[in-house]
Amino acid sequence: MSDFAQRGNEMSREGVLKSAPRKNFYNRNEDTRPSNSSSAPRRRRSRAGIAPKLFQQLNTATNAVELEEALAQLDEPIWNPKLLVLIMGKLRRFGRPERSLQLFDDAKERGLEINIFMINACISACERLRRWEKALDLLEECKVRGLTPTIVTYNACISACEKVGQWEKALEILNKVKDPDVITYNAAISACEKGGQWERALQLLDEIKNRGLEPSIRSYNASISACEKCGHWRRALQLLSELKRRKLEPTVITYNACISACEKGGQWERALRLLNELRNDEIEPDIITFSAAISACEKGGQWEKALDLFSELRDKRKLEPDIILFNSVISACEKGGQWERALDLLDELKQYGLKPDVITYSAAISACEKGLRWTKALELLDEVKRKGRPDVITYNAAMSACEKCGEFGKALKLFQEVRNQNRSTIITYNVAISALEKMGHWQECIQLLEEATKEKKLEPNVITYCLMISGYEVRGDTVRARSMFDAAQNAGFFSHVWHTPDMIDLHELPAPVAKIAVRTAIERVRDRRAAANTSMSEILTLITGRGSHSEGGESILKPVMTAMLDSTDFSDILKCREDEKNPGKIHLTFGSEETTDQANPESET
Template sequence: MRPRGPSLLAYNTAIFACQSQKNWELVVKILLEMRHKRCQPDAKTCSRAILACGQLWQQALAFNAYLQLAGVKPNSITTSALISSCARASRWQLSLAFVEFDGASSTVVFNAAMTACVKGSKWPAALLLLRRISALHLLPDLFSFNVAIHGCEVGGGAWVTALQLLEEMSCMMLQPDLVSINSCISTCAEGLRWAAAVQLLGQMADRQVQPDLVSYNAAMSAVGRGQLWRAALQLLQALPCKPNMISFNTAMAACERAGHWKHVIALLEKLRDNKMTPDMRTWTSLVASFSRASDWVKAQSILTEIRLQDLDPDLVIFGATATAFQRGHQWALALSLLPETHNLQVVPDERLCGSVVTACAASQAWQAALSCLVEFPRRNLQPTSTSSSPVLTALLDVQQWLMALHLFEHLQHVVAMDSQAYGRLLLVCEQHQFTEWQHRLLQSLASPRGPARHTPGRLSLAAAVAAQSAGLGMVPAVSRESAPDPASIPRAHSWTPYVKEIRLMEHILRNAERGNPHSVCDEVESFGRHVSGSSKTWLKVAGGEKSEVLWAAAQHARSSLVLEIGTYCGNSSIRIATASPNIRVVTLEADPVHAVIARAVIAFAGLSSRVDVWTGHSREVLPYMQGKYGGARGGFGLVFMDQRGSRYQEDLTMLESLGLVRPGAIIVADNVLKPGAPLFLWQLCKSGKYQTQVVRVSEFAMPVEDWMLVCRVGKQSMCACESLACPPAALVDLDQAADLMRRKAQTLGGVSFSDWAEFTTEMREGLRQWGIMPTTDANGLRKVMDQHWTPLQEETRSTHQKVPRSSAAIVASYRTQS
């Protein structure tokens, strides 16, 4: 006779109570009692027992196996429970093992598997499962789409896919609900698509969905990430209900990103007026705001207030405070943060320690910076270029050159150093004749950890380094058969650093005639047109009409000594040198990889004896040149500036103050329209010291207009910055816009030709309003020079005519003996 006991309903109710408390041990006892009482479990028993396991997926599998042996047939409910248990334990792969892809599984099972994939941050797998539902002729429901859209949010803002899924719901006669649209808005926020997020918020009424606080918070996050802090404040004011802590924190973060710390303070007061207590995210926004404003005093006061509230600052707070101390040059306070993190058992990360190192280095407390950097391995941190370069800079600034070199040699095995560090150290080696160190640095430059480590063709760079180490004028040995065609630059590598320049060097070595400068320049322009036409990666050389302007300026210079700032790959140096056999070019290049390539190209052209390539930034190299080329030596007769346009003004002022440009010298500046040098144009065009011509030219290998400024320095002794009124605010704004465009051109994707044309039009109209316009073209410039500026050849001839015959004979005799 069957023993009497509790019913199945009673047992299932008891297991349900265990499920809510995740008490799987008690479930074991209940299942044993059911077996003793011969009470047959069902699917509800199985699913609730599995869910009671929580993240203990092994126990869930054990329950499933036990109950199947007890006669419980698996169905969509039990399978979904098992998948959910695996999902809680981040075992999304195991979850897929319970899905039958032949059509036996239901939509409920697929939904559970999709949820597991999303929780495991495998949102593409969730999308594949959604497509599989339709392929099996099952009907995905509202929950299916909501999980998939949420997966797009988790996937880092796959906003296009999310919007497509929202449209698919309408096509399948499924009405998107509040969860659907809120997830889409959040996905757009993650994808930095604030316009799409705001549009979705505005369309909610048309979809008959009432937006809630989550909707507005998500939209605020989107516009905040888009730097639209005013829009974030407007959305905060338009909330349909009382704002919560997330609302205030999101609006504060938007204002913080835009650098408006006063609005962050005002929002803090409103938060307190609403009887809310600031949390760590609130304090983080405040500290970050003061950090951006370089107000270390207020950042320190926030940290003090956090301590007074018995809160423990987290790593983000410490990092933002360290950055504020760094920008405020308070290295001692920044250094004091590290012991405090130890007391609070907060493990410092690379950002915090890097900010402390940079704060010490920027204040020339190089001993403290070096000591902190040495502590990185003990803290299980890996030094990076960001944390190491400031220490090297500090050592170089205090003339601890050998210590900097030894530190670099130690770091290069663990840190991929940037080109700026290489450039400064190579400059030291060149100035102080550290030949052995220079060779070691150059070899490291072309090593697998150098700046060109990801570049195809790095071996060609290594060959160029080896040739230069062997001696002046040596040409790298690059096989003509192995050197690739310009069109072989893969699209995936089109924005890899230095790939274009190395390919240019290989192209010249393969196709140009050695010892023929004109052949080399022709191949540079041929390569530039080929690359610009195929991969849309523009080659920044002064070719075409610009080379004609350079040629004319070199022929009309009153001295054979020429300075170029911005060597790049050596094309302009070669052009200038070919204008006259007497010309000697000194050219500066801040990027050491470009300098190596330029030396190889110049050596191949046979001009190494007449073109000196210096590695380093103009602000560091020019003072060193004063003793060698300034003063009684007369200075340079021609200066070609082809670096960043916002430096033209500063470099010209330095050249004149150091006596490196002689009266009557010609100054040529490229790209004064595209991307532009408005303040430099204002300075030279409005000064009476210069005979100025603004030359209209076509940009090389790009259907865009550009200008070159060509001027002759007068005989006055005043510096370029004297006796000039302050430039209009509109020109200052144009100058900032030009710098932003330069930075954009250097990022991944760059700037398209159409965008360049549009920006050039805006720059031209902005300059025109202040009377700055082209005065001639390349052909007209030559006529002006021929009529008013004495060519180099004529001046040289007239100088020789003044020498007595006997003196000339003595000079000729001395040269013969030499």
């Protein structure tokens, strides 16, 4: 129950004055009402009850210091409600909302008659302080005092809820408002946006239009931001087009939300088009604009464009990059294999007085991993250790750098460090398994897989399955390899392999895994034919790819498949031939000689 509810009926101002000593809000030794004694010197008073000069000083204060200086000159409490509301509002605007609440509590203790304007000022202070529960108590206090909340009261309460993501409470208050205005809806939409309720936000936007109100740019900004946070980039761009049709001028906030929506949706080209659109509208991009655009380029593997944008914001726009922006650029260089540029950026951010965080070091170490610079990776890891505790992502990147460079002992030493800290992930185990497999310690690989999946309860990922399938296949244990392949499929991996029962796609599979996939497909054809007891010819098509994306432009999988199919294990295959129109396909024909001519496989592009 709130304070005002516990007090019950308020004592009159006179009763308070008689029954309790008054506390001085301004830290003076005495706090009494002005004396009516004829012996007291008469001073000229303004309509607010204080000296005109002092009133002018309070009224014209432009910052917290000036206002505090004026308040310090008061030799008595404020009894004028309008002046009190004025001061409370100024305190809130000047960043002293807590003083505004103290002033309100002091007025109540002295028995000053409370009006709705004081309540409104107090709720607005609660909004700044993110004290939404106190704001709702004040709304309830209106009822106890017999005051009628105004639209300002409701708007301030909804905004207080919005600041802390209390979207349900915000909508509850909205339902109590008889005639909400656009400001009311904007606050409610923002509350839904912060609460991840994009559909409700758009419903409220529609409700604005259905009521005959005109949505403002803030209505659209909040709605676009709601879509952005939930990854609905198409809807965000539709809202951008809609607000332009309504002749509203998009702001940098509008474009930032749209660019960020595209970034989250992996639409780097659209993100850059929006950035150009912003420039054409002569809107000045800010650090958030560039951060979202660079992050979009990073996710799209466009490291050169990320560096161009970074140069623009730093050299042309004279903006100060922050650590988040540096992290995005370093990560873009890492994904593009530009390890030297990534390390240059790491040095540059220190020149800006910024401190690299774990994300910075992880990206830089990953760049060293891709550049096969294991010594530099370990130097950076040691630097992180001196500054604090590296996270498991940083360790994983350093381990992978060592493993890829053949420094298996160092990779396994790092694995042991993470293992002892009980922070291993499936990626940590994958790197260790890969190192042990290359060292020829296959039994230890199996033991680590058992440890990861059974003791640590970690879920194997596609890399785990590829490592184990390859290990078994290389050692000629096709039975266990196939069993592991089936387990991977049951876990939802390799779903792209089976286009149809008679066509498998081997793209993106390592050669040993592709061989096991083909063996599995052939066994399925054999089982199907045996169950049907048929001798009719049947075609199984293997999509190996033409080698367009391989180094040298030669297919890697096709010669591997051809060599495997030449073995005696596949004597029941009558023909193995390359597709005439698409050299990235191999057709395997099963059946008797008499029925072979009936087969007519389609050549798909």
